[in-house]
Each structure stands twice: as C-alpha cells, then as structure tokens.
Amino acid sequence: MRDRILESVRPIVEDMRHLEIDPERVGAFCRERPAKGIALPDWRKGFIYPWEDEGAAEFFLLFNCVNFAFWAKPGAEKWWIDYKGRRHDGAYGLMGAFTRAIEERVPILEGRFLAEMTAERLGNILRGGGELVLFRERVEILREVGRVLVARHGGRFRNLLAAAGGRAVGLAELLVREFPSFNDACAVEGREVLFYKRAQLAAAMVYQRFQGKGPGAFPDVDRLTVFADYKLPQALRRLEVLRYRPGLAAKVDGQILIPPCSREEVEIRAATIWACDLIQRGYAARGQRVDSVALDAFLWLLGHEKVEGEKPYHLTETIYY
Numbered sequence: 246m247r248d249r250i251l252e253s254v255r256p257i258v259e260d261m262r263h264l265e266i267d268p269e270r271v272g273a274f275c276r277e278r279p280a281k282g283i284a285l286p287d288w289r290k291g292f293i294y295p296w297e298d299e300g301a302a303e304f305f306l307l308f309n310c311v312n313f314a315f316w317a318k319p320g321a322e323k324w325w326i327d328y329k330g331r332r333h334d335g336a337y338g339l340m341g342a343f344t345r346a347i348e349e350r351v352p353i354l355e356g357r358f359l360a361e362m363t364a365e366r367l368g369n370i371l372r373g374g375g376e377l378v379l380f381r382e383r384v385e386i387l388r389e390v391g392r393v394l395v396a397r398h399g400g401r402f403r404n405l406l407a408a409a410g411g412r413a414v415g416l417a418e419l420l421v422r423e424f425p426s427f428n429d430a431c432a433v434e435g436r437e438v439l440f441y442k443r444a445q446l447a448a449a450m451v452y453q454r455f456q457g458k459g460p461g462a463f464p465d466v467d468r469l470t471v472f473a474d475y476k477l478p479q480a481l482r483r484l485e486v487l488r489y490r491p492g493l494a495a496k497v498d499g500q501i502l503i504p505p506c507s508r509e510e511v512e513i514r515a516a517t518i519w520a521c522d523l524i525q526r527g528y529a530a531r532g533q534r535v536d537s538v539a540l541d542a543f544l545w546l547l548g549h550e551k552v553e554g555e556k557p558y559h560l561t562e563t564i565y566y
Contacts, residue, residue, distance in 0.1 A: 246414045246441070247468045247537075251522060253430075253439040254515035263493040263509045266516055270486045271523045280533035283543045288454045292328045292341040302451045302460040303354045303402035308343060309447035310390050310426070311383040312336060313566050316475070316558070317376060319500050326373035338373065346370045356400035359391025382564050386426045393423055406451070406460060413448040413463035420444040429565040431506035438511055440518070442566045446472040449538040471521040471541040473514035474566035476548035479558035483547075486520050487513075497559045505563040513559055514566075 258266070289295075294304040315335040317323035325334040328341035343353060351370060352358040367384050371377060391400075398404040409416035420427040420443075427444040430437055449469060455461030471477060481487040489497060493509055503510045521540055528535045548558070 246417060246445070247470050250439045250441065250470045250518065253437060254518055256436055257433065257438060257511055257515040258519045261512050261516060262490075263512050264487055264489045264516055266520045266523065267485055267488055268523070270484060271520065271527055274484060274486060274524055275527035275531060280528050280531075280535050283535050283539050285453050285456065285539050286542045286546070287456055288340075288450060292331070292333060292337070292344050294340070294344055294347070299403065299460050300354065301454050302406055304343065304347075305450040305454060306402040306405065306447050307354060307359075307390075308340060309443045309450065310424075311386055312339060312443055312446070313564050314379045314562065315339070316378070316560060318378065322375035324371075324373060324375040324377035326371065334375070339371075342371045342373070354402060356391045356394030356398070356402075359387045360395055362387040362391065379562065379564060386564065389426060390424060397423065409448075411462060411464075413445075413452060413466045414468050416448040416451070416463075417441060417444040417469070420447060426564055431511050433506065433508065433511050438515065440473050440514055440565065442472045442474060445469045446541075449541070452538060453542065466538055467536050469537050470518050471537045471544070472566070473517045474545075475558040475561070477521075477541065477544045478513050478517045479556065480544045480548035481517060481520055482556055483552065486524075487516055494556075498556055500557055500560055503559050503561050505561050505565070510559070510561050 288305070294301045315324065315338070323334050324338060325332050326338045326342045326345070328345055333341040346353050353370065362384055364381065364384050367380070367387065394400050394402065394405065398408065405419065406416065409419050421429075421441055427441070429440045429442050429444065431440075432438075448463060449466065449472070452461040452463050452466050457463070457466070478487055482489060496503060496509070521537065521544070524540060525535055525537070
C-alpha cells in the first residue's frame with residue numbers, strides 16, 4: 246500500500262504549484278530529533294476505552310469510521326463533550342463520547358445498532374456543546390458501516406479484523422474495498438491520487454494501542470504511509486518543512502474553505518506524505534528507523550501544542566480527514 250500511495254502522489258509532488266518541500270529543513274528535523282524520541286502512543290487514557298480487552302480494537306475501528314472534520318467554522322464554537330467533569334474536543338472528544346456511550350450500555354460496537362443509527366441517537370451519543378460539522382454525514386456513514394458489518398462480518402468489527410489476516414495493509418485494504426466512505430482518493434488531471442487516511446489510521450491505532458501485540462500484531466505496519474489530515478501539514482509548516490506560496494498561504498491563514506480534491510488540497514496532502522517519507526529516509530541514512538505510525542503520531546501531537554503565532558490549518562469540508 247505504501248508504494249502505491251507514494252507512486253500516486255509522485256506526479257503531484259513533482260509539479261507542485263502552491264507549496265514546496267524544503268529539503269534543508271527535512272535534514273534539520275532528522276538531526277535535531279533523535280529517532281528514539283519518536284515513539285508509539287498506546288492511547289491508554291481514562292476517556293479512551295479504559296478496559297484491557299480485545300474490545301479496544303473494535304473501539305478504534307468504530308472511531309475511525311467517523312474520525313474527521315473536528316474544526317469549527319469561522320465564528321462558531323468548536324464541538325466538545327464533557328466526560329466525568331472534564332472537557333474534551335476534536336478526536337479526543339469523539340473517543341470520550343464513545344467511551345461514555347459504552348459505559349451507558351449503548352451497543353455502539355454492534356453492527357445492527359449502527360445500521361439503524363438516527364440523527365437523534367447519534368446526537369445523544371455526541372451530546373456536548375459547540376458545532377460538529379458534517380454531522381449528517383456521520384449518521385449516514387455509521388448506517389453504511391453497520392449494514393456492511395451485518396451483511397458480511399456477522400455484525401461485529403472483531404470479525405472484520407479477523408478477515409484482515411493479521412496484516413495492517415490487509416485491514417486497510419478491506420476497509421477501502423468494503424466501505425465506500427473509506428475510499429479516500431482523488432482524480433486530478435486524469436490521474437488517481439490515493440491517500441486512504443482513515444483506513445490506514447484504523448490499522449495503525451489498533452497496532453499502537455496493543456503495542457504491536459495481540460490484535461495489533463501487524464508485522465507489515467511499515468507498509469503504511471503517514472495519514473494525511475489537516476494537523477500534520479500544519480505541524481510541518483511550523484517546522485518549515487512545508488512552505489506555502491502566497492496564494493495558498495492567504496487562503497489557509499484567512500480560513501477560506503479549500504474544496505476537496507482541488508489542486509491546492511491535493512498538493513497539501515501529497516506533500517505531507519512525501520515530506521514524511523523523506524524524513525523517514527533521512528533517519529534511515531543515519532542508521533535509525535522511524536515508522537510512519539510513530540512519525541504521524543509525533544507530528545499530530547506536535548500540531549496540538551499551543552504555540553504563539555501559530556498559523557491555522559487548512560479547512561476542507563470532507564469526510565476523509
């Protein structure tokens with residue numbers, strides 16, 4: 246999968262019109278950050294499925310079905326939830342909402358329940374404050390996922406995981422093949438450009454939570470790319486690995502919506518994947534190994550650090566990230 250994605254983004258990277266990758270900053274990144282400091286997260290927090298059982302794998306598969314678009318429209322309040330007296334937003338908010346639902350005995354891991362999802366039910370599961378963009382799309386995706394689980398996998402994510410045959414790529418490919426909402430690709434000037442962000446991330450998070458053991462024992466996890474979203478390019482731009490040209494910078498900084506599958510949006514995502522591959526190659530040249538699943542998490546968490554004068558991330562209304 247990694248090679249296919251890299252080859253699909255190569256023509257975009259070789260003809261970028263709206264941004265560039267700075268090779269000197271790629272080298273500086275590798276020199277300044279020891280590989281041992283880029284470690285796997287394990288997603289063990291009180292609000293993220295706190296039980297130590299194989300249900301955690303199902304939890305992260307469900308989570309990544311609707312793990313996208315947590316930004317707020319200009320002037321609106323970002324969506325958040327309350328979990329045991331603490332506020333969480335974004336991806337953490339979604340994890341907390343699903344954990345809360347399980348504690349309330351809502352059968353969110355069962356395909357039959359998901360297949361009958363309604364706006365009212367999901368609204369209760371995600372209750373909190375602020376505005377969650379693409380809410381209706383999330384309802385429809387959960388219904389789609391539930392129907393496929395019931396029709397092909399006995400109604401359970403665990404059976405879907407078993408069908409992947411213990412391979413990260415197998416799981417990502419299965420998600421892309423059987424669930425249309427995971428088929429994250431764009432047609433640009435007659436070429437298909439592949440990203441598969443949520444499908445790859447689903448496999449990666451199972452691997453991370455179990456630290457490569459048990460349900461997450463994926464020997465091919467190195468065949469994944471990073472997961473091109475809106476937080477990674479923001480972090481890479483802060484690091485000056487990515488440099489936006491004036492027209493794109495004005496749109497991103499002005500929080501102007503960039504259409505999905507537009508040349509600008511595809512370039513941002515393609516450059517993110519390519520730059521991270523260059524970083525990995527830079528470490529390899531130093532005799533160090535950094536897998537995409539660790540590098541992605543490092544950059545994602547870096548993007549959540551509050552920095553004075555931070556440039557905003559790009560805004561695109563899409564179900565894919």
